[in-house]
Amino acid sequence: MSFLEYNVKTAPSGWRKILHLNWALVLLLVAVACLGFLMLYSVAGGSMRPWVEPQMQRFALGLVLMLIVAMVPIWLWRNLSGVAFGMSILLLLYVEFFGDVRMGAQRWIDLGFMRLQPSELTKITLVMVLAAYYDWLDLNKISRPLHVLIPLAIIAVPTYLTLRQPDLGTALLLLMGGGAVMFLAGVHWAYFVGVIAAGVGAVSAVFASRGTPWQLLQDYQYRRIDTFLDPSQDPLGAGYHITQSQIALGSGGWTGRGFMEGTQSRLNFLPEKHTDFIFTTLAEEFGFVGAASLLTLYILILAFCIYTAIASRDRFASLLVMGIAVAFFLYFAVNMAMVMGLAPVVGVPLPLVSFGGSAMLVLMVAFGLVQSAHVHRPR
């Protein structure tokens, strides 16, 4: 059952749907991706290889996927939500047992042409299944304890599996993304107050457990938290990343040191400069103006999503689009906060800019869903 039946007569159909896409959103996505290409070109020392070419191919693939997803009516996606979520849980279980181990974490499935990170996929499918759940649920039952526990359980499963990989950053993102959908669906405020209180308690527990046999996080994660709190205590070791990244950012100044002129990235002082830390290169070479421009582009994308969510009369569509917006927001906000020394160093890419296949494709599919909601909105 649905809140709304699709009005076939007034809605566009067939190829005409393409005209009804939100082209402004497409342009914004392309703009952000181009900025990404530019930065990847720069960190490769002025070369299309090894990063720009595959990134462009993936973005092109992403655009095609987005269009395909956008063409499919939104209700079909609603009906597929459960399946999609189930698939991603299976994939998470698969990496739990068979995944490639890289950099101390078990996160990847090697597909040959790219490495798939199931936890990235889960970010979207979790939002989908939650949106479908609240679409199905009676409005007056939303805040009943049983009906709050069900989505919490849905969130808990992938969060736990991701945490086991161990990938603290993505686990937190899943938790926050899922919680955001519950919040948007209208779950009573009191629950969130309770959750925040519980969260504070959990953080205390994490710290309290340190050094005991049942400590909750890996040693490296504790060390990262330590250096986050005081990066200067180990400038050549654990705090090196964050110190160098702040130096890069800060030395950019107002207008930056110029394209391909950033000494920090050019001379390899920046870690992971093509993935998680690419924002520092942007900020170093294009300065405050460049960094703020990217932030503005992201905000505009979010604005389009919020507009689409509010304009839609379809409950599933609204919740899905907002959920995707939150996931997208969490990506870039956590990444930027991390490189600017406001958050611990957790492996979160800068969306559409960082080199990496999974996040890029998953995001483009997600924006396909946003487009589908836009195209198939009730009129």
Add this chain to the structure above:
Amino acid sequence: MKRSQKDIEDSARVVGRRAIVMGGLFLGTAGVLAARMRYLQVERADDFRLLAEENRINIRLLPPERGLIFDRNGVLLAGNEQNYRITLVREDADDVDAVLEELGRIVNLDLVAIERAREEIARRPPFVPVTVADRLSWEELSSVAVNAPALPGVNPEVGLSRFYPLGADFAHVVGYVGPVSDYYIEQTGDTDPVLQIPDFQVGRYNVEARMESALRGRAGTKQVEVNAAGREMRELDRDPATAGSDVQLTIDAGLQNYVEARLSGESAGSVVIDCESGEILALASAPTFDPNLFVRGISQTQWTTLNEDRYRPLANKATQGLYPPGSTYKMIVALAALEAGVIEPSEEIGCTGHIELGDRRFHCWRRTGHGRVDLVEAISQSCDVYFYDLAQRVGIEAITAMALRLGCGIRHDLPLSGIAEGLAPTMQWKRENRGSDWVVGDTLNASIGQGFVLTSPLQLAIMTARIATGRAVEPGIVRSIDGVRERRGTAPALGIAPENLALVHRAMWQVNNDRRGTAFESRVMEDAYLIAGKTGTSQVRNITTAEREAGVIANEDLPWERRDHALYVGYAPFEAPRYAVSVVVEHGGGGAAVAAPIARDILLRAQLGTIPPLELYPVSQRRDIEELHRRLPILAEPPVPSGRATGPRDTERDRT
């Protein structure tokens, strides 16, 4: 089932409201991010720009060119030569073993050096160049350069390294340089940053070591841009190094070569000194060794060979070797007695071949005795009994005081690695060091330069120069630093009565020029070059009473290490003393037979500046001398001055 319109509106209202709240959260967070950006990039931009520059710019040291060492005429003794070497950078090589194998096909690689390089490559960071082959020819270097594409990470390089053109002749004067070891830094407490430069060499022996501060120079710097791994990307600025000061020695390279050659085959030391100025003209110790071996890194076998040679090539016998001076000490006893007034020069003392002292018998070297001899005859014929008598009259304290006045038993300060103090014994010394009282027998032994007395060839040369001039000549070996002459004033007079000195001079003249003189065989046939001197033969063993009765065993019949030391000191020309020489041949036998001829040849070479012509020698000896000079490893061409020592200095150098 279709939802009611009210439900739809309710849902949209709730979602819309909460979406707005969420949007507000987004904006708020974005605001915090933007504020942080502004703080980092605008407010603290200058701080971070500075930090980025500090990251980027690295100061590298430039090695200074080591100062050159010249002889008194400007002949190059220690220079810096272009050294073609090959370095390997692990980071660029990828497969080090494969590259080394490929390299081995192109140039000859020393297996030991390669093993050492391999270890160093493994130990150092991957971007640091490590020397794998050293001292290649230009051809070898070119062939490596041509094959560069097949040899990733291999770089042909040109550096400066020390070389000693005259090699072994100057090992005991100039010394050598070597690599900086941890031990060196610990010993010297040297904190000069230049020591951190890879392959930097410091003076390890003799002048190279003792004049290190003058020769080293000051490191330059260059500012380079580096990447995070420390690899050099480009050069930004350069402050050139200041080369070390050039040092000119007082040594005459031609004479030094002659002396080393003349001593070759023996275990011997010899010093030639300018009587007036005290400048050392030659300081030789035989056998010697090639200092270039140490610069290149001496092999274990070479080191063992040098170290275990019983002639001890590594020891500097001229300054470190201590020998009983034997009869060469008699001038000291004679002068002490004359100055004390305990004897009249004309007084004769009878020599029967020995004297009795208590139950001990002290022998003269001539068992049949000299008969009655006066002071001059006692010196020229080296009568021991005369000096036994003299010593008892004057006493050990006066003898030792005279020895110290003439430069024996004193450590002379020269920039060489080992200068022995020697020993001019006193009664107090014996009490403190031997725990027993001085006895008259000790004085008798000392009077003929035996017993406790120990001197080095350097001290004997100084003694001779002081006797010849009557002045307290101080030895020196550095003539100028960077063209600035070392100040050497005229030495003050010793305060010995001229008539006493004249007596000793006449006695020394007789040694070589009187038919009964001990070194008459080593006379010179030309008046202008006449030499005066004194022979010495010092025992290294006790001759027992039983042996004396059976007949003293001749030196030739003894094992080498028990034979007598042969000594000779002398000066020339007699009328206007200019050169003083000392020669000590370890276990050489008799001073007259072995040391005196060597000293005569050296003095003639010093006076003439060339190999002495045969007319200067007694007719009977000319054939042997001709043969000898043909055999000796004397340089065919005298060393040529390079002219740098006196000419204007390089403009880059700074004289502070």
